[in-house]
Amino acid sequence: MHLSRGTGRRPDPALAIAQYRRRAEHYDFELVAFEPVRRAAIARLELAEGATVIDVGCGTGLSFQPLKERIGAAGRIVGIDPSPEMLAQARLRIQRHHWTGISLVEATAHAAALHGRAxxxxxxxxxxxxxxxxALDNVLAHLKPGARVVAAGLQWGPPWSLPVNLFVLGAALYSVSCLGGLQQPWRLLTARLHDVRVRSPLIGGFYIACGRV
Ligand SMILES: C[S@@+](CC[C@H](N)C(=O)[O-])C[C@H]1O[C@@H](n2cnc3c(N)ncnc32)[C@H](O)[C@@H]1O
Structure with missing residues (x-):
């Protein structure tokens, strides 16, 4: 049987690649409703003009435009993603906008060969x-001391909020290869950071976590 849904406790990169192979072409349309979360997360990066930022699991590059608005022409983006189909969409986006300063690494964050410090x-x-x-250790080892790190995504809502948790379950089964950790998805990351802040916008079901290396 071909297992296409993420039900395991540990991430499964092969399953993730299969999930996004099917979604790549219509992924951008599926994400439209969540753009306010992206904008809020990127604002928390507090990026300066000319900064280099690692976009982990960059997918089709939906974050490139708002990142570029902050880092300007002199800034750099390093996008990491193991899905060839998602990266193909990212390349099309880069070509369409004639952007420079973006490099794409086709690999898991765990295995990505990164250079320098962002x-x-x-x-x-x-x-x-x-x-x-x-994967977290690999990415964080390539950040400067004091570098800002932001994570945003799905999390379980309050236990009494059945509609929110049904939404999170459905979205997670569709989007992730492992359901483990959805209670506090940021926990392993923030354990490695200082000045940590976590907030849950909207009605729960999402989080934005930030901190510094
Ligand atoms: C929900 S999409 C998010 C894409 C993009 N960050 C965005 O906000 O639109 C999740 C992305 O993570 C990528 N991914 C899955 N496993 C990964 C891993 N181990 N390392 C890096 N990226 C991974 C998938 O290929 C997919 O493109």
Missing amino acids: DAALFHFTHDVLQDEE
Whole structure:
């Protein structure tokens, strides 16, 4: 049987690649409703003009435009993603906008060969990566001391909020390869950071966590 839904306790990159192979072409339309979360998360990166930012699990590159608005032409983005189909969409986006200064690494965050140290890292809707300690260590090892790190994504809502939790369950089964950690998805990341703040916008079901290396 071909298992296409994420029900395991540990991230499964092969399953993630299969999930996003099917979604890549219509992914951007599916995410439209969640753009306010992306904007709020990127604002918390407090990026300066000319900064280098690692976009972990960059997918089709939906964060590139708001990142570029902050880092300007002199800034750099390093996008990491293991899905060839999602990265193909990201490349089309880069070509369409004639953007420079963006490099794409086709690999899991765990295995990605990164160089130098960036000023910031974004983990936007990348639950699988946040549950992989070696992936977190690899990314954080390539950030400058004091670098700002922001993660945003799905989390269980309050126990009494059945509609929110049904939504989170459905979205997670569709989007992640491991359901483990949805109570506090940021926990392994924030344990590695200072000045941590976590907030849950809207009506629960989402979080934005930020801190510094
Ligand atoms: C929900 S999408 C988010 C894409 C993008 N960050 C956004 O906000 O639109 C999750 C992305 O994480 C990628 N992904 C899954 N496992 C990964 C891993 N181990 N390392 C890096 N990226 C991963 C998937 O291929 C997919 O593109």
